[in-house]
Amino acid sequence: QKEVEQDPGPLSVPEGAIVSLNCTYSNSAFQYFMWYRQYSRKGPELLMYTYSSGNKEDGRFTAQVDKSSKYISLFIRDSQPSDSATYLCAMSGGGRSGGGADGLTFGKGTHLIIQP
Amino acid sequence: NAGVTQTPKFQVLKTGQSMTLQCAQDMNHEYMSWYRQDPGMGLRLIHYSVGAGITDQGEVPNGYNVSRSTTEDFPLRLLSAAPSQTSVYFCASSIQGVGETQYFGPGTRLLVL
Numbered sequence: 001q002k003e004v005e006q007d008p009g010p011l012s013v014p015e016g017a018i019v020s021l022n023c024t025y026s027n028s029a030f031q032y033f034m035w036y037r038q039y040s041r042k043g044p045e046l047l048m049y050t051y052s053s054g055n056k057e058d059g060r061f062t063a064q065v066d067k068s069s070k071y072i073s074l075f076i077r078d079s080q081p082s083d084s085a086t087y088l089c090a091m092s093g094g095g096r097s098g099g100g101a102d103g104l105t106f107g108k109g110t111h112l113i114i115q116p
Numbered sequence: 117n118a119g120v121t122q123t124p125k126f127q128v129l130k131t132g133q134s135m136t137l138q139c140a141q142d143m144n145h146e147y148m149s150w151y152r153q154d155p156g157m158g159l160r161l162i163h164y165s166v167g168a169g170i171t172d173q174g175e176v177p178n179g180y181n182v183s184r185s186t187t188e189d190f191p192l193r194l195l196s197a198a199p200s201q202t203s204v205y206f207c208a209s210s211i212q213g214v215g216e217t218q219y220f221g222p223g224t225r226l227l228v229l
Contacts, residue, residue: 032215043220092214103149103161103174
């Protein structure tokens with residue numbers, strides 16, 4: 001079982017719909033959770049960052065983390081064609097002894113298409 | 117600020133050739149890392165560095181070398197390129213560690229024939 005599972009899609013929804021993207025993970029040491037957006041032939045850019053469990057909202061985006069279920073979600077409200085991209089979940093335990101070492105573990109990414 | 121820059125954008129190599137992928141950041145970030153992105157695999161960590169003079173291996177380090185002589189630069193060296201190293205390579209940096217916002221470069225597309 002891969003450490004982070006993410007449905008690759010594609011997920012196609014009409015403009016204005018609420019989008020729900022999800023990841024599950026197996027490593028209970030993960031405590032930093034991120035969502036990155038990646039446009040075609042570009043580098044990933046950070047959308048949302050959450051430490052431990054809880055919700056975080058930023059404009060049309062809401063990130064949720066449920067550590068008890070090892071499940072994270074990203075919701076996009078009032079979706080726009082410009083939201084069409086690949087969304088990557090990423091997580092980390094913060095490194096060895098919390099010293100910031102090691103790296104992020106990524107899901108495979110979900111390809112999202114917003115139809116005008 | 118230019119952020120994280122990577123050169124070249126695209127490179128074609130023949131099997132057995134060596135090359136260096138350049139990564140630089142102008143944000144005075146201590147932590148830098150290299151990932152490769154392959155279809156159906158997501159991004160995987162190759163090497164990382166928590167500061168000048170300190171490097172360590174990630175998930176897929178075989179066939180790659182790194183060094184960190186300055187805070188700004190973190191080059192990735194392919195010693196003897198293989199077709200399995202065909203991928204898109206991303207460099208990332210953050211202020212101090214992996215638990216912080218990672219800023220990614222635009223990537224280098226590498227094709228090994």
